[in-house]
Amino acid sequence: MIEIEHIYKSFDSSRGRFNLFNDFNLNVKDGTFSGIQGKSGAGKSTLLSIIAGLQKPDSGSVKIDGLDICTLSDKESAVFRNQNIGFISQEQSFLENFTVLDNVRLPSYILSHSKKQQDDRIITERAMELLKIFEISHLASCYPRELSGGENHRVLIARALMNDPKIILADEPTESVDSERTEAIIILFKELAKSGKIVILVSHDNNALSLCDAIVKI
Numbered sequence: 306m307i308e309i310e311h312i313y314k315s316f317d318s319s320r321g322r323f324n325l326f327n328d329f330n331l332n333v334k335d336g337t338f339s340g341i342q343g344k345s346g347a348g349k350s351t352l353l354s355i356i357a358g359l360q361k362p363d364s365g366s367v368k369i370d371g372l373d374i375c376t377l378s379d380k381e382s383a384v385f386r387n388q389n390i391g392f393i394s395q396e397q398s399f400l401e402n403f404t405v406l407d408n409v410r411l412p413s414y415i416l417s418h419s420k421k422q423q424d425d426r427i428i429t430e431r432a433m434e435l436l437k438i439f440e441i442s443h444l445a446s447c448y449p450r451e452l453s454g455g456e457n458h459r460v461l462i463a464r465a466l467m468n469d470p471k472i473i474l475a476d477e478p479t480e481s482v483d484s485e486r487t488e489a490i491i492i493l494f495k496e497l498a499k500s501g502k503i504v505i506l507v508s509h510d511n512n513a514l515s516l517c518d519a520i521v522k523i
């Protein structure tokens with residue numbers, strides 16, 4: 306369960322100081338697939354990064370299963386995020402000198418370092434299984450720069466699912482993916498939500514949003 310209560314967030318920019326969130330509230334229950342809709346600059350990406358603990362609101366609380374993540378230190382927040390949140394960011398962020406397979410395996414290696422030791426073979430099998438689901442297993446030994454935009458987006462989704470997170474935050478995950486594969490990805494998100502996870506999708510695609518259980522307009 307995610308409970309966002311009374312958050313305020315402002316930015317100082319060349320345009321001056323402006324308030325993006327003024328007493329913003331949102332509750333998201335486990336097992337739901339939610340869509341976030343809003344015009345460019347409305348704050349969709351900022352909201353996801355606040356839920357992921359990458360940015361803190363100026364005030365207010367963001368509770369995940371009762372834990373206010375705004376009270377965590379940067380290090381605690383990074384550990385919490387790696388264990389609980391799969392974040393598919395709007396800008397494609399890869400380790401450019403690592404292969405596709407290594408980029409996808411990375412969250413599991415960080416997890417085994419901080420928590421339970423996982424067998425290298427099991428990690429690789431899981432990564433390859435995800436690459437297969439997203440039809441990119443033939444690209445496992447390539448580098449991100451050698452892939453198309455849509456292929457890289459699918460690598461990002463595979464990486465976000467690697468640690469089987471209970472919360473999946475997807476910021477325009479299918480922007481450069483063809484319509485057939487977009488549908489498959491949205492159906493997968495819906496199935497993940499049915500299995501008890503929280504999936505939050507930011508999208509401008511009304512077809513994708515129509516499959517969500519609820520739509521939040523910001």
Ligand SMILES: Nc1ncnc2c1ncn2[C@@H]1O[C@H](COP(=O)(O)OP(=O)(O)OP(=O)(O)O)[C@@H](O)[C@H]1O
Pocket residue numbers: 316317318325343344345346347348349350351352395
């Ligand atoms: N670090 C920052 N410093 C100053 N302004 C920022 C910062 N981050 C975001 N903003 C501003 O906050 C507003 C919301 O940005 P955000 O990226 O959340 O929008 P968005 O709804 O995701 O837009 P889009 O649909 O174009 O991706 C924008 O006006 C942006 O310029």
Ligand SMILES: [Mg+2]
Pocket residue numbers: 349350351395476
């Ligand atoms: Mg955005």
